[in-house]
Amino acid sequence: MNQRTPVRRTASAALALLVLAVVPGCSGGVEGRPGAAGLRDPYFPRLGNGGYDVTHYDLVLDVDPAAQRLRGTATVTARATQDLSAFHLDLVGLTVDSATVDGRPAAVSRAGQKLTLRPDAGVRLSEGHTFRAVVRYSGAPRTLTDPDGSKEGWLRTADGSVALGEPTGSMTWFPSNNHPSDKAAYDIAVTVPEGLAAVSNGEPAAPVTAAGRTTYRWHVGEPMASYLATVAIGRFDTKNTKNTEKSGTAGGIEVFTAADRAVAADSTRILARIPEVVAWEARRFGPYPFASTGAIIGHPGDSGYALETQNRPFFPGPPNAGLLVHEMAHQWFGDSVTPESWRDMWLNEGFATYAEWLWVADKEGVPVRDSFDAAFRDDANWAFPPADPPTAADISQPPVYGRGAMVVDEVRRAVGDDARFFALVKGWTKAHRHGNASTADFTAYVEKATGRDLSELWSTWLYGRSRPAPKG
Template identity: 45%
Template sequence: MTPPRKQAPRRTAVLRREAVVTTVLVAVAALLAAAGPAAAGTTGSTGAGDPYFPLAGNGGYHVAHYDLTLRYDPHSRHLDGTAVLTARATQRLTRFDLDFKGLKVTGLTVDHVKADYRRDGQELVVTPRTALRKGQEFRVTVTYNGTPKQVTDPDGSPDGWIPTDDGAFVAGEPQGAMTWFPANNHPEDKSSYDFTITVPEGRTAIANGAYLGKRTAHGRTTFRWRQPEPMAAYLATASVGKFKVEQYTTSAGIKVYNAVDPREATAAAPVLKKLPSVLEWERKLFGPCPFRAAGSIVDHAPNVGYALETQGRPLYDSAPDLSTLVHENAHQWFGDSVSLARWKDIWLSEGFATYAEWLYSEQHGGRSAQKTFDALYARPGSDDLWAFPPGNPGSGAHIFGTPVYARGAMTLHELRRAVGDPAFFRILRAWAAGHHDGHGTTAQFLALAERESGKDLGGLFHTWLYGAGKPSRS
């Protein structure tokens, strides 16, 4: 996202509001989830084991592909959906969960046979007619409808299917995917996607990946999209609105699809014009573009307050500035292609994207990364920048806080100073290449940095990522 709340940090430019969520309650919930039915060995766990979001994701299976067919009416805010999940059991399963909140389930089958199901909070608990064998591929089809309700994250920000005056701003980090389709909703589970989205004629529906075309009949238009590379559920979108659309192919062969709300078009145009050069600059710095499609969704959503790195096509609540464009597209390497294994490590996403902003400024006539670092370090020890260590935010309420973005980027700058530019940029490229379409942890990044540089970096990482308060400079 953008800091503030992703732009400085916005969840990229507007910092998320911090709600009171205690580490004790999160830990207790995690223990309860771990001690649940999964112990029997035949039921999938109700969560993926993430201490910050204990019920996010599910155990016992992996979803290889989602095929989502949606029909949305912006006037009534009614959504009809059919989700077909192609999955593989990782253990014997007599029961498993899907993350799905709010919408009414009208039918559910497993391998075309009706299955029993019940709702339990955000969990859709499924009992197939016949137990699934470990290693068995199976298909779950869920039909549903209703009015999607956004969720409020621990920091107070909206997340999920967020209605706008002409459609919907669909942003799922960290919990929101479950508001519009049943999912294994944790970044540890990545899948390919197909989207078929029908909206009233005159509206545009934009999702991830390659645009496959549209057709209009009886006053409604159906759009088709395909995301072939693995994607975490929170990075999926199906945003709807009245958009001006621009399509072209870059010199590197990347297919770009920009959709801009007309109210934001004048302000967005000069920034979006730089997208090909930004992608090329990031390609040279970080390695080949991880996805074959790119672009931007610029909505007019004044009540949202952030931008999001929806995979391949970032989503902005208003016309972005250049730093935000750089930030969200840097996420395509760091956060999207190389995903988190646990939300605790979110600095690997937000710290990296923030440092990309610093590097872009440094290499395009702006302030150097060192001067940006120095200005931040000059803040007193009482400043929010030092409120908690970025490598251990402590709860879901803090994962979009200033330390994750700014102090995370400061950690990278200290690493750069310690190992020198050749080794530092070699480390970034090796990280993006070695974990492409996969996941990474802080421990793995430290090991890579030490291997590439030949230096012991444990003390540096401990000080800047895990030390309490304002670090002392060496």
């Protein structure tokens, strides 16, 4: 994601949840307990849920863009990680019309963002059991205001809508285990009025039109965090090609782009650079981690920021090369190697910002040291340590980006050899490919790879609360 700035970025249900929390084995066909309602994320403690691991989402949406309403069916396939008497999904604003678990009707209760499903007495959700929950829902999806003032969730656009989910907004349009630590494969089908397009993540099937409405289907085979899922609905010029860059790490992948027709002509040149950027980054960060790439370019004003939605980042208007490089770098750092919690956001943004520094060094002759020095002099980068933002409103603020990139460059200096440094980076993306990683994972990995105790580096650049003296 590019840096966000404000505007630039029933009592009965609660009682039902309380009963679920204190009565083991209540409802359902197995002696167990409800999964946790929240994963105690440092900044969003109610986000996500315990007791199961999602392996696949099948989302079928029928959208009325004029009324900004949808009808949806979410089929959630998951494996129980404990004996479950009930479990939770994250969903806000929409009405649940019905739900089943393993084909049997499930009892439904709501409290805040938590949708609780209690399986029928004949359904056993014992530890290790793979089960399937089907939730049918409808209504007008909400737009959420983040702690930093930016908008996410379901955003209305000039001719449709776009769903952007970082950090919490995906729960406005589908029920999920809405935390980055639980990644899954996806199939997404969206039906819209004929003449509009629906663009999502992954690889497309041929659209089908009947009775004045068109269904678009998308498949995401690699694991994806819920915050990276997107649907963009509108009038787009689309293009689907193969990456012809001569690179064994990026060649041959599918490149799907969609540009709002109002800015399509102005987007042509930058979209044509996607294969170049992906191949350039693959040579530095390791094999491109997905089967497709691309971009979605909306109309300026659709949102106040770009976002690294998996396979094809979303941009509010044609981006410059630096922003394209930043969001594409997130395909490695954030999308493939996903943070364990929102405290680890600097691992996304620090590396993506560093990719920009590397790009201008290669393409414009601006030494990385000059970019480092500019970031070092910027007082905004020293407001707090990048690995310890003080509040949820700070996870997308300058220290996470600029000082995060300084951490990466300090690691490069500690390694002392560019070939060894980029081998270290490629090893990191390989070791955690399609998984999750924390700051502690990163520091331990670097120290093991270098055979050095780098405690001083971490205490100064990653966790230090004051700016060190400039280096000579």
